[in-house]
Amino acid sequence: MTSLLKNVISNTQINTxxxxxxxxxxxxxxxxxxxxxxxxKKDFPLTYxxxxxxxxxxxxxxxxSWNTSNLQGGLRSSETAVEDVFIRKFVSGTWHNLFVSEIIxxxxxxxIRVAGIVHRAINARKVYFLIGYTEExxxxxxxxxxxxxxxxxxxxxxxxxxxx
Amino acid sequence: MILRNLDKKCLxxxxxxxxxxxxxxxxxxxxxxxxxxxxxxxxxVKGQVVQKRAPRKLDVLPPRxxxxxxxxxxxxxxxxxxxxxxxxVPLPIRQGYVEKGAPPDKYANAELMKIPNFLHLTPxxxxxxxxxxxxxxxxxxKNLNTQEKLIENFPIEVTTSNYxxxxxxxxxxxxxxxxxxIKVSSLSLKGAMDKFLRLVxxxxxxxxxxxxxxxxxxxxxxxxxxxxxxxxxAVYHESLKVEPWENLKSEADMxxxxxxxxxxxxxxxxxxxxxxxEIPNSKMYAEAVSNLMNEGESDYTIxxxxxxxxxxxxxxxxx
Numbered sequence: 430m431t432s433l434l435k436n437v438i439s440n441t442q443i444n445t446x447x448x449x450x451x452x453x454x455x456x457x458x459x460x461x462x463x464x465x466x467x468x469x470k471k472d473f474p475l476t477y478x479x480x481x482x483x484x485x486x487x488x489x490x491x492x493x494s495w496n497t498s499n500l501q502g503g504l505r506s507s508e509t510a511v512e513d514v515f516i517r518k519f520v521s522g523t524w525h526n527l528f529v530s531e532i533i534x535x536x537x538x539x540x541i542r543v544a545g546i547v548h549r550a551i552n553a554r555k556v557y558f559l560i561g562y563t564e565e566x567x568x569x570x571x572x573x574x575x576x577x578x579x580x581x582x583x584x585x586x587x588x589x590x591x592x593x
Numbered sequence: 594m595i596l597r598n599l600d601k602k603c604l605x606x607x608x609x610x611x612x613x614x615x616x617x618x619x620x621x622x623x624x625x626x627x628x629x630x631x632x633x634x635x636x637x638v639k640g641q642v643v644q645k646r647a648p649r650k651l652d653v654l655p656p657r658x659x660x661x662x663x664x665x666x667x668x669x670x671x672x673x674x675x676x677x678x679x680x681x682v683p684l685p686i687r688q689g690y691v692e693k694g695a696p697p698d699k700y701a702n703a704e705l706m707k708i709p710n711f712l713h714l715t716p717x718x719x720x721x722x723x724x725x726x727x728x729x730x731x732x733x734x735k736n737l738n739t740q741e742k743l744i745e746n747f748p749i750e751v752t753t754s755n756y757x758x759x760x761x762x763x764x765x766x767x768x769x770x771x772x773x774x775i776k777v778s779s780l781s782l783k784g785a786m787d788k789f790l791r792l793v794x795x796x797x798x799x800x801x802x803x804x805x806x807x808x809x810x811x812x813x814x815x816x817x818x819x820x821x822x823x824x825x826x827a828v829y830h831e832s833l834k835v836e837p838w839e840n841l842k843s844e845a846d847m848x849x850x851x852x853x854x855x856x857x858x859x860x861x862x863x864x865x866x867x868x869x870x871e872i873p874n875s876k877m878y879a880e881a882v883s884n885l886m887n888e889g890e891s892d893y894t895i896x897x898x899x900x901x902x903x904x905x906x907x908x909x910x911x912x
Contacts, residue, residue: 477689478703489690491707496759502767505760530703536759537674544676544706549651573761578676580706583653587701 467593477590478531496536509536512571516543523563527551529588539573546588549581556581656680668718675713677705682712748779751821753814770809771817773825777804780829787848789832850886852879861905878905 463483465475481490494513498506517532520543530546543563547556560577567575582588657680661670670681679699687696688704699705737743752772756765777797782789790797797804806824808817844855852858858869858879865872869879881901885894903910 476703477697481690490704493707495707495709497757498760504758504765505762509760530701530706533676533703533707535676535707535709538757538759539761539763542676546701546703546706549653552649552651571761578678578706580678580701582701588703590697 474589476588480590493531494534529585541575544578547579547581658683671712750774769814771821773806773821775804785832792828850883852883874904877901
């Protein structure tokens with residue numbers, strides 16, 4: 430017991446000496462996620478989604494994932510989040526360079542609705558194929574009906590909200 | 594090392610041979626179209642004109658909303674829940690926030706696609722669906738028109754909850770809980786009320802006279818419902834039971850003081866020489882005595898008792 434006390438006392442003495450050596454800085458409250466820097470030429474295109482930073486969610490823009498898992502008492506929130514990431518990756522890879530908006534995932538009961546705006550860069554037949562392909566594979570993997578509800582634009586510039 | 598390298602070389606050679614055999618048929622077929630291939634022109638040497646194919650124009654139909662008749666049936670256009678589509682909805686909707694100027698319009702507006710819409714539930718459609726559902730409904734019994742009659746005829750109320758959620762499974766563990774409520778006065782418990790309340794404990798609400806049984810220990814709703822009903826029957830029959838030793842209950846074993854059955858009543862009758870009903874102010878005395886015995890001795894109960902005795906015996910009141 431005495432040896433322990435001695436140890437503690439000696440440690441506190443060392444600490445008082447160390448305090449002087451400790452260098453502290455003020456807290457850096459920088460947040461950069463989801464925000465875009467202004468370019469010198471002011472020619473960087475932003476969609477409406479990109480133009481509004483994350484703190485504007487539920488004020489100027491809404492969530493890209495709609496489900497009940499993240500509500501209080503919601504079930505299988507982790508599974509839903511992982512599935513959403515998977516859907517996003519699969520859709521953006523399958524529709525390579527075609528989606529001009531974020532991929533919106535809405536869940537109602539067991540249906541998953543994947544929505545978004547697609548650039549009309551490929552012909553209609555290919556679009557139909559890709560819709561069927563995506564729906565079929567996703568519903569096979571996720572074991573629930575998946576619906577792809579798309580809107581098309583002729584030009585990528587149609588979705589641009591502003592340039593910074 | 595040398596041996597190993599030799600082995601590798603041998604392997605590679607055999608692999609090459611295999612590939613050559615496999616693709617032999619392909620190469621023969623491709624020989625015919627070989628002349629159409631152009632030489633690779635990486636450095637863009639002059640003389641070789643690279644023909645640029647003009648981008649094929651996709652013919653896009655005009656928005657569907659422009660071809661719609663004004664008196665069309667909207668339920669056929671938008672039969673079920675669906676993400677907003679600007680060319681189908683003939684409404685000049687805008688959504689979004691712009692510091693100066695009008696909000697973005699409906700074309701290429703992702704915000705409108707995110708939010709849930711009720712375009713499939715317009716008032717005429719709801720009316721139509723209700724009409725279609727009417728054939729599966731039965732009329733409400735005419736005699737059950739008041740709340741009192743409902744409680745009288747259906748004293749047991751069973752409450753369960755269903756949960757809607759967005760997940761591939763419709764199961765929710767909270768859906769198993771069954772709450773059973775019953776007005777205790779609707780049970781025919783005459784002498785057994787005291788025993789019933791002792792068995793039931795906190796589940797009984799004195800103010801509303803309602804017994805609540807919550808069953809949530811079984812995994813399924815049906816099991817919980819059956820368990821709650823079992824509990825109710827068991828408690829009811831258990832409280833109706835009378836054991837032989839209960840008849841041995843003496844005055845000292847009583848839960849509360851009942852003046853009507855006690856010596857105090859007899860002694861009064863003896864003093865006055867007539868039954869209690871004919872003695873003036875006997876009711877007040879009875880109340881004072883039972884309060885004193887049931888609530889315990891306090892300044893208030895003792896004072897009340899004294900007052901009752903004085904009025905009963907026609908004694909002068911103290912100042």
